[in-house]
Amino acid sequence: MAASPLRPRILFVAKFGAVLLVLYAVIALNQVNDAVIVPFTEVVARASAGLLRAAEGGVDAQGTIMHSARFALDVRNGCNGVEATLLLAAAILAFPATLRSRLIGLVICSIAIELLNIVRLSSLFWLGEHYRQVFDLFHVAVWQSLIILAAISMFVLWSWKFAERPVAKSR
């Protein structure tokens, strides 16, 4: 008889939601925001400006703001890749796996997400400079969804490749 998949799914979603809330509560603390998130966002802004500088000159970053003579972009929470990393972390932590597997997944996937986010910010800045009329569409819908999709794809791949199955099922 095929087992109903609903109960484990509900449990996973409940754990995922709970972990997501806890992680959000941590990054929402002013102390964490000021000591970790803002400096990290500044690094992301600098890296994105650096990537763009390799393609076209005149782009720089000051604090969390990327700027050129024609356009400026303030990288805020929601654009620094932390939200996608939290979503991924919540999914990995909610899924049954060993600590080692979780750590491997978290480290590799977080780095991949942040690298992708640097590409995202660079391309958004470039769009803002050259095609301002489509900037909002790409900012709100396209890149946001792509980053989250990348995070979910990484989670699914991780759960296939690294998560360990229960003894009863592996026999």
Next chain:
Amino acid sequence: MLKDLWPNLAKGAAGFLLGLALWWGLSAPYARLLATMTEPLIRMVERPAVTRLIAGGTELTIDRDDFPRSSPRPGLTLMDLTANIILLTTLFAVNKRPVSDRNIRGFVLASLALAAVHIAAIIVNMESIYALRLGPWSERNYSAFARNFWGAAAHFYSIIGVFGAGFALWWLFRPSNEVPQDSGKSGQRKTVKNKRVPAR
């Protein structure tokens, strides 16, 4: 898994474009639908029941019978709150048989649940506007705790909840055997060390 990479990417791209078209093309009628469904819910719990939601394009204007006539009305941009339909459509499109009855039924159920999430998001954002953005009126009517709560809830949804909800609904309503099953008993079960789940 890797041999399925290109077909999955193609299905994902098609689903992404479909989601984008749904989100973009239906945003105005969907805003009207959300306003019609949300306003009675708000009025059911508020005393006095004075809130009115007026859909204009993709924006909801929040009006109250007790607002001074000359004061500007706050607005809510719905496109930000509803962008998770793109994620949901893409995820269902990547499932093994995207046009099977089971997948479409799952997608419809997940979309209905997502509409409920959108209604909740509108209520939360409206409360956060009431609690934080109306100056002395906010301070008079909302305690410090309530203001923090509604502000944090709206921020949580905009930063991460919006896409977290899309992912969670896909996970709940997707057909079986699309991704590895969570036994749901990670704390109780034993695992085989160093034994990996074979790729499908």
